[in-house]
Amino acid sequence: NAGVTQTPKFQVLKTGQSMTLQCAQDMNHNSMYWYRQDPGMGLRLIYYSASEGTTDKGEVPNGYNVSRLNKREFSLRLESAAPSQTSVYFCASSERLGPNEQFFGPGTRLTVL
Amino acid sequence: DAKTTQPTSMDCAEGRAANLPCNHSTISGNEYVYWYRQIHSQGPQYIIHGLKNNETNEMASLIITEDRKSSTLILPHATLRDTAVYYCIVRNYGGSQGNLIFGKGTKLSVKP
Numbered sequence: 001n002a003g004v005t006q007t008p009k010f011q012v013l014k015t016g017q018s019m020t021l022q023c024a025q026d027m028n029h030n031s032m033y034w035y036r037q038d039p040g041m042g043l044r045l046i047y048y049s050a051s052e053g054t055t056d057k058g059e060v061p062n063g064y065n066v067s068r069l070n071k072r073e074f075s076l077r078l079e080s081a082a083p084s085q086t087s088v089y090f091c092a093s094s095e096r097l098g099p100n101e102q103f104f105g106p107g108t109r110l111t112v113l
Numbered sequence: 114d115a116k117t118t119q120p121t122s123m124d125c126a127e128g129r130a131a132n133l134p135c136n137h138s139t140i141s142g143n144e145y146v147y148w149y150r151q152i153h154s155q156g157p158q159y160i161i162h163g164l165k166n167n168e169t170n171e172m173a174s175l176i177i178t179e180d181r182k183s184s185t186l187i188l189p190h191a192t193l194r195d196t197a198v199y200y201c202i203v204r205n206y207g208g209s210q211g212n213l214i215f216g217k218g219t220k221l222s223v224k225p
Contacts, residue, residue, distance in 0.1 A: 042200060042218060043157065043215040092156070101159035102213060103159070107154070107155070
């Protein structure tokens with residue numbers, strides 16, 4: 001079991017470029033999440049997907065789009081990257097919404113110049 | 114969701130118990146208390162959660178006061194690898210959202 005995997009691990013973009021962060025889980029979880037973490041801060045939720053075919057906004061969705069491609073995969077897209085989106089991005093999954101644990105991936109470190 | 118208050122940092126001697134406090138005085142009856150930790154640059158790791166009763170697992174114990182306004186995470190025999198930022202999170206699962214709201218946490222330094 002690989003758990004939650006994320007690609008790429010590191011990425012540098014120029015302002016205005018677009019990219020997609022990939023996330024996959026092999027635990028047959030229904031729910032998946034995207035968070036961002038800025039230096040010295042806790043995590044903030046960007047988007048989440050309660051189950052395959054559904055997505056909902058979190059605390060900081062502006063500038064991002066997501067796709068729940070299937071039960072395993074949940075991607076995050078930056079259409080026009082801005083320096084304010086420089087951050088570490090974490091994907092997570094859980095069996096379902098509700099009082100159960102979330103499993104996190106290793107993160108993608110994104111720098112926008 | 115109830116807000117939580119944690120000390121910014123704490124030190125603990127290796128082999129001793131680490132007791133990490135969390136205040137959540139505005140917690141409501143259907144809100145759970147969660148603890149996660151984040152070791153430098155890694156993704157957060159789930160530790161434990163509880164509603165009313167004290168909980169114990171292979172990693173830690175969670176003590177919740179009777180009025181539920183505060184809790185303590187106990188790492189019984191801290192090791193150097195327990196050095197991390199520990200997050201106390203209170204979450205209501207009555208609605209449809211499942212996200213965890215992370216604050217700044219407590220930076221625990223375990224020293225030899």
